[in-house]
Amino acid sequence: MGKNLTPRNEDYSKWYNELVVQADLAENSAVRGCMVIKPYGYAIWEKMQAQLDKRFKETGHQNAYFPLFVPKSLFEAEEKNAEGFAKECAVVTHYRLKTDENNPGKLIVDPEAKLEEELVVRPTSEAIIWNTYKGWIQSYRDLPLLINQWANVVRWEMRTRLFLRTAEFLWQEGHTAHATREEALAETEQMNNIYAEFVENFMAIPVIKGAKTESERFAGAVETYCIEALMQDGKALQAGTSHFLGQNFAEAFDVKFTSKEGKQEYVWASSWGVSTRLMGALIMTHSDDKGLVLPPNLAPIQVVIVPIYRNDEQFNAISEEAKLLTEELRAVGISVKFDGRDTHKPGWKFAQYELQGVPLRIAIGPKDLENGTVELARRDTLTKEFVKREDVVAKAKGLMTEIQDTLLKKALDFRNDHITEVDDFKEFKKVLKNKGGFISAHWDGTTETEDRIKEYTKATIRCIPFNGKKEEGICVLTGKPSSQRVLFAKAY
Amino acid sequence: MGKNLTPRNEDYSKWYNELVVQADLAENSAVRGCMVIKPYGYAIWEKMQAQLDKRFKETGHQNAYFPLFVPKSLFEAEEKNAEGFAKECAVVTHYRLKTDENNPGKLIVDPEAKLEEELVVRPTSEAIIWNTYKGWIQSYRDLPLLINQWANVVRWEMRTRLFLRTAEFLWQEGHTAHATREEALAETEQMNNIYAEFVENFMAIPVIKGAKTESERFAGAVETYCIEALMQDGKALQAGTSHFLGQNFAEAFDVKFTSKEGKQEYVWASSWGVSTRLMGALIMTHSDDKGLVLPPNLAPIQVVIVPIYRNDEQFNAISEEAKLLTEELRAVGISVKFDGRDTHKPGWKFAQYELQGVPLRIAIGPKDLENGTVELARRDTLTKEFVKREDVVAKAKGLMTEIQDTLLKKALDFRNDHITEVDDFKEFKKVLKNKGGFISAHWDGTTETEDRIKEYTKATIRCIPFNGKKEEGICVLTGKPSSQRVLFAKAY
Ligand SMILES: [Zn+2]
Ligand SMILES: [Zn+2]
Numbered sequence: 001m002g003k004n005l006t007p008r009n010e011d012y013s014k015w016y017n018e019l020v021v022q023a024d025l026a027e028n029s030a031v032r033g034c035m036v037i038k039p040y041g042y043a044i045w046e047k048m049q050a051q052l053d054k055r056f057k058e059t060g061h062q063n064a065y066f067p068l069f070v071p072k073s074l075f076e077a078e079e080k081n082a083e084g085f086a087k088e089c090a091v092v093t094h095y096r097l098k099t100d101e102n103n104p105g106k107l108i109v110d111p112e113a114k115l116e117e118e119l120v121v122r123p124t125s126e127a128i129i130w131n132t133y134k135g136w137i138q139s140y141r142d143l144p145l146l147i148n149q150w151a152n153v154v155r156w157e158m159r160t161r162l163f164l165r166t167a168e169f170l171w172q173e174g175h176t177a178h179a180t181r182e183e184a185l186a187e188t189e190q191m192n193n194i195y196a197e198f199v200e201n202f203m204a205i206p207v208i209k210g211a212k213t214e215s216e217r218f219a220g221a222v223e224t225y226c227i228e229a230l231m232q233d234g235k236a237l238q239a240g241t242s243h244f245l246g247q248n249f250a251e252a253f254d255v256k257f258t259s260k261e262g263k264q265e266y267v268w269a270s271s272w273g274v275s276t277r278l279m280g281a282l283i284m285t286h287s288d289d290k291g292l293v294l295p296p297n298l299a300p301i302q303v304v305i306v307p308i309y310r311n312d313e314q315f316n317a318i319s320e321e322a323k324l325l326t327e328e329l330r331a332v333g334i335s336v337k338f339d340g341r342d343t344h345k346p347g348w349k350f351a352q353y354e355l356q357g358v359p360l361r362i363a364i365g366p367k368d369l370e371n372g373t374v375e376l377a378r379r380d381t382l383t384k385e386f387v388k389r390e391d392v393v394a395k396a397k398g399l400m401t402e403i404q405d406t407l408l409k410k411a412l413d414f415r416n417d418h419i420t421e422v423d424d425f426k427e428f429k430k431v432l433k434n435k436g437g438f439i440s441a442h443w444d445g446t447t448e449t450e451d452r453i454k455e456y457t458k459a460t461i462r463c464i465p466f467n468g469k470k471e472e473g474i475c476v477l478t479g480k481p482s483s484q485r486v487l488f489a490k491a492y
Numbered sequence: 493m494g495k496n497l498t499p500r501n502e503d504y505s506k507w508y509n510e511l512v513v514q515a516d517l518a519e520n521s522a523v524r525g526c527m528v529i530k531p532y533g534y535a536i537w538e539k540m541q542a543q544l545d546k547r548f549k550e551t552g553h554q555n556a557y558f559p560l561f562v563p564k565s566l567f568e569a570e571e572k573n574a575e576g577f578a579k580e581c582a583v584v585t586h587y588r589l590k591t592d593e594n595n596p597g598k599l600i601v602d603p604e605a606k607l608e609e610e611l612v613v614r615p616t617s618e619a620i621i622w623n624t625y626k627g628w629i630q631s632y633r634d635l636p637l638l639i640n641q642w643a644n645v646v647r648w649e650m651r652t653r654l655f656l657r658t659a660e661f662l663w664q665e666g667h668t669a670h671a672t673r674e675e676a677l678a679e680t681e682q683m684n685n686i687y688a689e690f691v692e693n694f695m696a697i698p699v700i701k702g703a704k705t706e707s708e709r710f711a712g713a714v715e716t717y718c719i720e721a722l723m724q725d726g727k728a729l730q731a732g733t734s735h736f737l738g739q740n741f742a743e744a745f746d747v748k749f750t751s752k753e754g755k756q757e758y759v760w761a762s763s764w765g766v767s768t769r770l771m772g773a774l775i776m777t778h779s780d781d782k783g784l785v786l787p788p789n790l791a792p793i794q795v796v797i798v799p800i801y802r803n804d805e806q807f808n809a810i811s812e813e814a815k816l817l818t819e820e821l822r823a824v825g826i827s828v829k830f831d832g833r834d835t836h837k838p839g840w841k842f843a844q845y846e847l848q849g850v851p852l853r854i855a856i857g858p859k860d861l862e863n864g865t866v867e868l869a870r871r872d873t874l875t876k877e878f879v880k881r882e883d884v885v886a887k888a889k890g891l892m893t894e895i896q897d898t899l900l901k902k903a904l905d906f907r908n909d910h911i912t913e914v915d916d917f918k919e920f921k922k923v924l925k926n927k928g929g930f931i932s933a934h935w936d937g938t939t940e941t942e943d944r945i946k947e948y949t950k951a952t953i954r955c956i957p958f959n960g961k962k963e964e965g966i967c968v969l970t971g972k973p974s975s976q977r978v979l980f981a982k983a984y
Contacts, residue, residue: 029624030566031559031611036624039554039639046555062531063538067523068560068613068644068660069582072589074522076599086589086599090561092613093585093601095648097564097578107568107578109585109610118601119523121560121584121613132521132528141835147531152560152644156587168560343633 033160033167043300069119078252084219163280171275184268195240204295204407210463222246234436236489242272292357308365442482444475525652525659535792561611570744576711655772663767676760687732696900702955714738726928728981734764784849800857934974936967
């Protein structure tokens with residue numbers, strides 16, 4: 001602590017990297033591309049997990065756990081999926097180390113302990129799970145199968161950034177099996193909606209729901225639905241995806257069921273996931289040059305109480321008061337920390353809790369005790385006010401909701417200000433360069449055009465929005481006909 | 493379902509394997525030695541996690557997450573630890589697969605994507621964590637550092653059994669850093685006590701707390717404390733361990749702190765863990781020839797309601813009543829399932845819920861509606877009784893405690909009946925063969941004697957019990973002097 005963050009307008013990327021580390025959220029580890037999630041960052045992730053898990057269970061899903069490793073022969077069974085992940089997967093080839101005879105105290109891989117079949121560290125679990133489902137599904141009575149897994153996965157990314165893109169990350173992956181195409185599609189949509197609702201109401205991040213184009217789809221999916229968020233630097237971030245897998249995995253792993261009519265049919269599938277990448281979205285949506293800004297719904301500490309004192313007598317009197325206040329706040333469900341450390345000055349503490357995004361700070365000094373007041377400071381607006389002691393609890397409780405709403409509204413305004421309708425490719429490039437954000441433009445529906453636009457501008461189609469109005473138009477690049485605008489953006 | 497389990501007295505091991513699969517707890521996967529934890533088994537594990545996590549946090553620990561991989565150079569830094577795990581670790585050597593040109597659709601390891609340094613899939617995380625702690629600890633003000641991680645680990649075991657010994661398993665591992673030896677030892681003991689309290693009060697499994705002998709210690713530990721349970725077949729099971737690591741890892745990773753007196757000192761450490769192995773202990777302690785028996789504190793479904801009916805009219809009337817009862821039971825905190833499926837007969841359902849260990853079954857038939865009663869069946873005692881409708885909720889609530897207590901008492905009686913004091917080696921072998929359980933015997937304190945006893949009998953020293961009385965005696969094998977009895981047993 002103590003160092004200032006690089007301001008966002010100077011170098012957004014540097015600001016982000018510094019913030020993640022200085023706010024004690026995560027750090028790089030000794031393993032290339034893998035992060036250590038520090039206790040404060042992990043506490044936020046746990047709150048996200050708890051909310052998501054509740055929603056999954058309320059909609060009839062159960063948790064289970066499948067192996068970390070995928071034997072190569074299973075990994076390659078669904079060809080497109082295999083192709084999509086083969087280039088970036090960690091492969092276990094041996095199961096033993098032995099002493100290096102030329103190098104006392106050192107170990108080498110034991111060449112005699114080579115696996116007959118290599119094991120891929122799961123980059124995603126469709127293969128191992130559908131191979132398992134084969135044994136679980138015989139009849140329509142076994143369907144739907146609604147299962148979720150909380151797990152770590154590994155994708156050997158070359159350019160990594162804390163939370164946003166790491167070789168190992170934590171996520172949940174739902175894998176469901178259905179008797180009909182319609183049911184699987186409905187599940188795919190339901191889970192995308194659950195993600196949207198969670199991200200908006202708990203993370204205070206507005207998202208646009210839509211479908212991916214073919215080239216942006218999950219490897220092995222028939223359709224990929226997604227929620228797309230916009231970061232403060234005008235770049236989009238895919239916050240969650242839900243895939244309709246058709247019968248691709250059922251065919252690859254020969255998973256059939258006997259229908260009510262007694263026919264053998266392939267099972268229909270969905271899969272869906274969100275990951276610790278959401279932490280990156282959370283940080284980049286709300287935070288400022290002073291550090292993290294957290295929505296109260298996800299803040300590990302919602303209120304911090306800092307005593308201002310010059311001697312033991314004052315400290316004891318303030319502590320007494322702070323202890324009472326802490327109990328009162330906890331009684332209404334607010335998480336509170338009292339920071340009575342004598343090793344740090346109040347100013348240092350103020351800066352520290354600002355850096356860590358504690359939504360509300362209460363300072364109590366000798367004057368406050370006399371006057372029956374406290375000083376309340378909001379992290380989101382950086383405003384301060386004196387509040388009567390007897391009003392503090394009600395005020396704090398109200399602010400929990402108000403801050404949450406304010407953050408969402410602010411992010412929503414920003415997002416809406418940064419959706420620009422464009423009908424001309426010159427304008428497209430200009431808006432992308434000068435303003436950023438989403439560009440709503442007509443597209444002729446071909447991968448070729450999509451690729452060319454990406455090549456020229458680095459912008460990709462983030463989604464074909466579900467709520468987009470049907471509107472005849474012409475493609476912004478080729479002038480060919482189009483029936484709906486899609487959203488382009490540069491993306492994380 | 494439908495198949496009977498092999499009775500325990502015929503083949504205990506077969507009974508266990510069948511039970512785990514038939515009760516839908518877990519199954520073997522396509523990956524050698526790795527299991528799939530099925531939703532019902534995972535739901536029990538989640539309840540265990542929640543309780544443990546609560547206890548860890550109440551004692552000041554925070555969760556975090558460290559990388560899955562350990563670079564070989566870190567893995568080998570603490571020599572004894574490395575030696576202990578080198579022989580059974582999964583090693584990642586490559587980071588890419590490529591198309592096999594001789595075999596269309598197949599993939600091979602890309603020889604050009606060989607890692608410069610191999611990565612060990614963590615068998616335990618002391619190495620990667622202490623390498624990280626080096627950056628976190630400078631001063632005594634940074635101590636104690638009290639961190640826990642929920643994670644998967646991999647140990648390449650050759651003989652695996654569901655839950656008891658699997659190549660991949662789930663666990664929590666606590667890793668703490670302290671300024672003094674005394675503090676680290678106190679933490680080691682505290683966590684062993686927390687494990688004991690949890691296992692006894694939630695799993696209804698009595699345990700003996702003690703210390704491991706040198707040869708049974710964790711690789712790299714100065715002391716290993718443990719809790720030892722006794723299974724129904726007379727074999728012991730180590731249910732949790734807590735290690736005092738001294739300064740071994742601090743020295744290996746050069747983690748020093750500035751003391752209050754301004755001196756540079758190595759940090760003191762503890763680590764402690766329990767794993768999905770506890771599921772095996774739970775199953776083997778309480779279950780019977782009809783299937784799983786679950787203590788109510790860990791049962792995903794505490795009460796199941798089964799309707800007995802011959803026509804729709806009866807079904808509807810019973811369902812109505814069952815719905816009311818479900819609400820009443822939930823209102824007092826009992827988890828309830830109403831099984832109204834018309835695809836299965838009541839008898840089938842009774843057997844199924846017995847197999848899955850649901851503590852209490854309520855059957856409601858047309859006669860019950862008339863008489864204002866229900867039939868209550870306890871899974872632990874297999875006893876049934878009619879209870880007045882208005883008494884059901886109170887009765888069920890009382891039984892949740894009573895069943896929990898009964899299971900613990902039964903297991904405790906069995907355990908106490910199977911601790912045999914022995915002073916003669918012939919008797920030692922006889923008791924071990926005919927009765928099993930723990931043998932409380934004098935031992936001369938040498939690894940040599942311990943090894944010889946193991947060689948002769950397959951029994952190992954499970955622990956030197958903390959509550960054992962000091963008593964002069966002579967070693968059961970060598971006749972040399974001894975000051976305390978230790979507990980021997982064959983073990984899982
Ligand atoms: Zn702007
Ligand atoms: Zn016996």
